[in-house]
Amino acid sequence: VLDRASTFAQPEIVELLKTQFVPVAIDQAYQRRQQDTEGEFYRKIAGQGPRSNFNSTTQGFYIATPAGKLLLYNNNRNPEKVLRLMREKLAEFRRAGTADVAAIEAAKTDAKYNARPPEGGLVVRVRAKVLDGYEPTTDRWQRIFQTALSRDNLWVTKREHEALVQDELPETLARRLARYHLVDNTRGEPPMWKADEIRKLDLQLNDGQIRGAVHLETKDGSRGYQAELLGVVQVDGGRVVGLQLVADGQFWGDGPYTRGAPDGQFPLAIAFTLADGSQVADAIPPQGSRGWAPGYLR
């Protein structure tokens, strides 16, 4: 979130990335673990930097040659510093010359970390926003968090897609939606809900309209979400061609990586819209599926 609004909002950095670099965005929790060609190439690059212990995070910015030589590791968000380093490393790269380097073919693919959307299913974009409740601040970084709009994807299986076409909302889909997507992920990676933290889940689809209510709460009551849901499903030619759903309610609490939530209850809205594949983020696996897509889709 911070990088989007700081480093990657700097016009010269954006222009350099568009024209002089090949930019790639990854969840390094995948690449540092996956036992395949992609993971090996990542670890080759990251292993030359200060974060070479692949049992913990290796997050940051890296600049590397196509052969995998690390030119820069940086975890500083100051746009001026990042821009200066990018220019320096670009010059260094050019001075060294661009020797012919072959494309690396994927000899191995680790299925655990290469989940694909279900064949015949759907991808739904999920966005969340805290609507109110923060203390006013003049701090630039805090303001970025306070106004953040999160993004994740909900995967729908082929069987669930077929049920939606029949004007039915399967329980498996309702539970997945609640457990992994009715979360406050506006400040970082959120804790998902455990199965027994679903106190109430009533989600019905009738005549193309979704209505319902949900109450999610941890056993100790320190985190919860109680919301109404309203939405529409449009079907044409035997498939879903439109889906819009909104959850609107009161959230409370936070998680180890989402600290800084407003005190007490605060309004959190979550919107679901059918993805059409036009955005690169449409291809990203759901956060809740990381490393165990079959469990997520169960």
Add this chain to the structure above:
Amino acid sequence: MLRAFSNSCWMVAASLLFLHSAPPSPAAELDDARFKALLAELEPADEPWRTIPWKIALLDAQRAAAQEGKPIFIWAMDGHPLGCT
């Protein structure tokens, strides 16, 4: 004094327990107008980072970098930088 402190702690604990166990206040009625307003509110703005042609697989980036003679810029986060948060 110790007893006073102890009582205060119990009062704080009881208050916290009450806060946790109190039912959340209901959301404003989610009618059609609010549904549409929230959908609009949660649409992403045109932000510079969205205009960058990010790849999401490192080998795809390596292939392009080898072909185009460019360095690779890797944005590696906990959680996907274009998704999650």
